[in-house]
Amino acid sequence: MEIKITRAAALKEKPDSSKLVFGKAMTDHMLIIDYDAGQGWHDARIIPYGPLQIDPAAKVLHYAEEIFEGLKAYRTADGSIQLFRVRDNIDRMNKSADRLCLPQIPEELAVSAIKKLVEVEQDWVPREKDTSLYIRPFMIGLDAALGVHSSHHVQFIVVVCPVGAYYPEGLNPVKIYIENEDVRAVKGGTGMAKTGGNYAASLRAGNRAEERGYSQVLWLDGVHRKYIEEVGAMNVMFKVNGKILTPDLNGSVLDGITRRSCIQLLKDWGYEVEERRISAEELFDAAESGALEEAWGTGTAAVVSPIGELAMDGRKVTVSGGKIGEITQKLYDELTSIQWGRTADPHGWITKL
Numbered sequence: 092m093e094i095k096i097t098r099a100a101a102l103k104e105k106p107d108s109s110k111l112v113f114g115k116a117m118t119d120h121m122l123i124i125d126y127d128a129g130q131g132w133h134d135a136r137i138i139p140y141g142p143l144q145i146d147p148a149a150k151v152l153h154y155a156e157e158i159f160e161g162l163k164a165y166r167t168a169d170g171s172i173q174l175f176r177v178r179d180n181i182d183r184m185n186k187s188a189d190r191l192c193l194p195q196i197p198e199e200l201a202v203s204a205i206k207k208l209v210e211v212e213q214d215w216v217p218r219e220k221d222t223s224l225y226i227r228p229f230m231i232g233l234d235a236a237l238g239v240h241s242s243h244h245v246q247f248i249v250v251v252c253p254v255g256a257y258y259p260e261g262l263n264p265v266k267i268y269i270e271n272e273d274v275r276a277v278k279g280g281t282g283m284a285k286t287g288g289n290y291a292a293s294l295r296a297g298n299r300a301e302e303r304g305y306s307q308v309l310w311l312d313g314v315h316r317k318y319i320e321e322v323g324a325m326n327v328m329f330k331v332n333g334k335i336l337t338p339d340l341n342g343s344v345l346d347g348i349t350r351r352s353c354i355q356l357l358k359d360w361g362y363e364v365e366e367r368r369i370s371a372e373e374l375f376d377a378a379e380s381g382a383l384e385e386a387w388g389t390g391t392a393a394v395v396s397p398i399g400e401l402a403m404d405g406r407k408v409t410v411s412g413g414k415i416g417e418i419t420q421k422l423y424d425e426l427t428s429i430q431w432g433r434t435a436d437p438h439g440w441i442t443k444l
Contacts, residue, residue: 094122095135096136099119099140105215108219108253111253111255113257118251118253119139120139120212121137121138121141121249122136122138122248123135123247123248124247124248126246132194132197132200153237154232154239156193156241157231158187159227159228160181160227162174162175162180163226166222170218172224173442174443176351177202178198178202178442180228183285184285185198186284187283191286193232196230196247208251219255222256224253227249227250227251228249230246257393258393262415262420263399264400264410264415265400266304267402268300268305268307268403269402269403270300273295275321276292276320276343277314283343283346284345285345293310293323305402308323309321317372318338319338322396325347330385331382334363335364336365337364337369338366338368341368347389349389349391349394349395353389353422356425357422375401375406383408384416385411385418386398386410386416387422389422394427395422397415398410399411
């Protein structure tokens with residue numbers, strides 16, 4: 092499909108790459124592709140970044156008909172630009188679309204459109220260490236009618252912004268509060284989809300955790316209120332007696348791209364990785380006995396986020412002496428080296444522009 096390009100009449104001043112704040116400085120252009128039932132995807136275009144004009148009755152505003160993804164473009168040492176696991180993101184987006192009754196977008200169309208937008212905005216891909224161009228594809232249902240039905244008119248939109256390290260202060264371990272009142276998702280719901288409603292539902296618990304002095308919430312399952320699922324907006328992993336444990340993809344846990352990458356690297360290094368139900372009680376017992384050696388979250392934005400403390404119902408345990416663990420650091424170093432092209436990509440994860 093031809094992608095029409097309309098250049099912005101005036102370009103924005105680019106922010107200082109050494110002072111980037113995550114998700115704040117949008118670039119000059121964005122991409123939009125329309126979908127209409129009976130016609131399919133059409134009118135792909137890159138236009139100046141600006142407000143969207145949608146009907147006040149659009150279903151996305153009333154019934155949360157929305158999905159999104161997150162990935163990055165990286166500037167390598169030779170000045171070239173590359174994407175990390177972009178096809179996996181589109182595959183997951185289509186799985187989310189299926190759950191939310193939104194149309195599937197052809198992988199080649201989505202990938203070529205993202206590549207074209209990054210090419211147009213290539214001067215926005217920063218060169219400073221630990222910086223990248225964050226890419227946010229999303230899809231919204233736009234039928235202008237009140238009534239709970241799937242949309243026949245949909246838009247696929249991509250916006251991009253330069254970002255620095257997610258944690259500017261470095262990979263310092265965070266304190267995690269295990270939430271036992273609210274739940275993020277339940278099996279059969281939308282927990283496996285990357286949709287905005289899941290994140291809106293997490294805000295109250297996140298605010299409560301912050302008031303108690305904790306950085307993130309560790310979610311328990313919605314049925315038993317017993318088994319670990321995700322940490323904040325990330326997947327989570329634990330090193331217990333030399334083995335890596337992570338919650339299984341049971342229908343309420345997001346199939347994280349960084350999670351997949353970490354599992355592959357860990358297996359490459361000879362670690363046994365066990366995907367299964369993990370109870371909070373098991374974690375506290377392991378921590379108190381010394382068996383819990385490391386814990387970390389995984390996600391596109393932060394890559395990995397070491398966990399230094401777990402708390403629930405007045406019970407607190409320190410993980411890895413409150414410092415980043417050896418495997419957590421190794422995962423961060425290896426993944427970021429592949430992403431920025433400092434290390435060879437052994438698994439075909441990189442797409443070059």
